[in-house]
Amino acid sequence: MTYPVAHSLALLLALATPAAAQEPYPVKPVHIIVSYGPGGAIDVVTRIIAEPMAKLLGQPVVVENKPGAGSTIAAELVARTAPDGYSLLVTGTAHAVMRELYPQATVDGARDFAPISHLGNMPFVLALHPSLPATNFAGFIGYVKANPGKIDVGSAGPGSSSDLGVLLFAKMAGIDVVRVPYHSTPEAMNGLVAGEIGFMLDSQNVLAPQVRSGALRGLAVSLLVRSRQLPELSTLDELGLAGFEASSWQVMLAPARTPPTIIAKLTEAVAAALADPGVQQRYDALGCQLPSKIGPAALTEFLARETAKWAPLAKESGGGG
Numbered sequence: 001m002t003y004p005v006a007h008s009l010a011l012l013l014a015l016a017t018p019a020a021a022q023e024p025y026p027v028k029p030v031h032i033i034v035s036y037g038p039g040g041a042i043d044v045v046t047r048i049i050a051e052p053m054a055k056l057l058g059q060p061v062v063v064e065n066k067p068g069a070g071s072t073i074a075a076e077l078v079a080r081t082a083p084d085g086y087s088l089l090v091t092g093t094a095h096a097v098m099r100e101l102y103p104q105a106t107v108d109g110a111r112d113f114a115p116i117s118h119l120g121n122m123p124f125v126l127a128l129h130p131s132l133p134a135t136n137f138a139g140f141i142g143y144v145k146a147n148p149g150k151i152d153v154g155s156a157g158p159g160s161s162s163d164l165g166v167l168l169f170a171k172m173a174g175i176d177v178v179r180v181p182y183h184s185t186p187e188a189m190n191g192l193v194a195g196e197i198g199f200m201l202d203s204q205n206v207l208a209p210q211v212r213s214g215a216l217r218g219l220a221v222s223l224l225v226r227s228r229q230l231p232e233l234s235t236l237d238e239l240g241l242a243g244f245e246a247s248s249w250q251v252m253l254a255p256a257r258t259p260p261t262i263i264a265k266l267t268e269a270v271a272a273a274l275a276d277p278g279v280q281q282r283y284d285a286l287g288c289q290l291p292s293k294i295g296p297a298a299l300t301e302f303l304a305r306e307t308a309k310w311a312p313l314a315k316e317s318g319g320g321g
Contacts, residue, residue, distance in 0.1 A: 025085055025262050029060040032252075035074035035091040036156055037067040037184030041122035041203040041248040041288070046090045048282050049119060052273035057265070067183055070094045070159040072105045079112040083255040085262035089113065090252050093161035096307040097314035101159040113253040114263055115299040117270045118291035120283060122248040124165055124222035125207040125230065128199045129192055130215075137219050137239045140199075141173055148176040152197040154188035157181040159314055162188075162202040165222060165246035167313045169201055172241045185248075192216060203248045204229060205286040222246045229287040247289075249306070251299055267295050 032050060036042045046063050054061040066074040071094040081087035094101060098109040126137075132151075134140035144151050155162040158181060170177055180197050182188035185206045192200050193215050200207060201222065208229045211218035220236045221227045224245055236244040252270060254263060271294055273279055283290060291298075 025265055026057050026059045028086065029062050030054075030057060030086055030088065031062045031064060032088045032090055033074045033078050034063060034065045035067065035071035035089065035095070036160070037065050037187070039186035039206065040156060040184050041205055042090060042092050042250050044205055044286065045120050045122070045250045045283075045288060048279055049270065049273040052276045052279055053269040056269045056272045070098070070101045070157060072098060072102050072107070075109070075113075076105070076107050078253070079107040079255055081255055083114070083258040085254060085258055085266060088116070088252055088254050088266070090119065090250055092248055092250060093164055093306065093310060094159040095251070095253075096303050097159060097164075097310050100311050100314035110303070112256050114256055114258045115296040115303070116252040116254055116263060116266050117294045117296070118299050118302050119250040119252055119270065119274070120291060121223075121289040122250075123204045123227055123287060123289070124162065124201050124246055124248070125204050125211060125218055125227075125233070126169075126199065126201050126220040126222070126236070127192065127207045127211055127216040127218050129195050129197070130217050131195055132198055132217075134219075135217070137234070140219060141175060144173075144175045144177060149178060151199070152178045152180045154180045154182055154191050154197040154200050155202065156185045156188060157183070161246065161248040162200070164310050164313050165201050167316060168246060169236070169241070169244070171313075172244055201246070205288065208287065227287050228284070251303070263296060270294060 032046055034043050034046050043065060050061040050063050066077055071091050074089060078087050078089040095109045098105055134143045153166050155166060182191060185202050188200060189206050191197050193210060204227060210216040211230060218230055218233050220239055221233050222236060224235060224237050226235060274290055
């Protein structure tokens with residue numbers, strides 16, 4: 001599939017190359033620290049782009065998972081490393097609201113990091129355990145309202161994109177649910193399939209296969225357009241939650257004070273990866289969307305918008321204990 005973003009990627013490559021050529025970087029493997037566990041959208045997207053990035057950089061790109069504490073474990077680890085381009089962070093929504101979630105954290109999501117690029121967006125699926133007596137969205141909302149504070153919903157933990165999406169969903173739908181934290185989206189999905197929890201609103205790459213197999217009951221998707229993977233499911237906007245939009249997004253950051261020439265080289269590598277037809281095919285197969293804009297400036301603007309959107313809900317999420 002051809003994406004309109006390819007033209008902008010080519011332009012960014014042309015702009016980034018001269019600056020990057022001035023810096024003899026890299027001369028050893030580059031490590032990408034992922035702020036959540038294996039198998040979730042953030043981890044999967046990172047691993048998809050790591051190989052093509054390595055080809056352009058001429059060095060291995062090693063992906064390591066450091067989950068925990070609302071993404072602050074990974075963030076603190078990367079922020080404390082030398083700003084030399086050899087330790088990078090790929091993270092999600094919790095990073096944009098770190099101050100609201102964990103005011104006691106030793107790092108600041110904006111001050112202590114240099115933006116590289118937005119990498120992608122993964123839609124959410126609203127999926128239920130089949131034991132819940134609801135076969136459509138209206139029936140589900142009615143059932144939860146009839147059982148306030150009794151229906152469990154799983155997520156990758158306080159402040160994760162799925163947890164914040166559930167808070168927004170509950171507020172807009174007028175329901176009272178019990179949020180159950182897991183260490184990762186796949187772990188929460190296993191809990192849902194096992195009947196430990198009642199439902200999830202989480203990443204399509206993890207939940208769609210379970211919906212297609214019949215292990216879970218899919219009710220809706222979370223963006224303003226329908227999913228190519230589950231086209232039969234309406235959007236929450238269509239179902240009456242006007243304007244509802246939430247997803248797992250993925251961004252790449254470096255420690256603050258990383259030299260601009262290194263940032264340019266890394267941006268060039270990300271651009272090349274996202275323009276690669278094989279990467280685009282893998283994104284499409286997962287239902288992951290390419291970012292509309294890439295690069296440091298676009299990422300700075302994106303993070304500012306996301307912080308403004310999610311900060312009020314993050315204060316309610318209970319992540320700062």
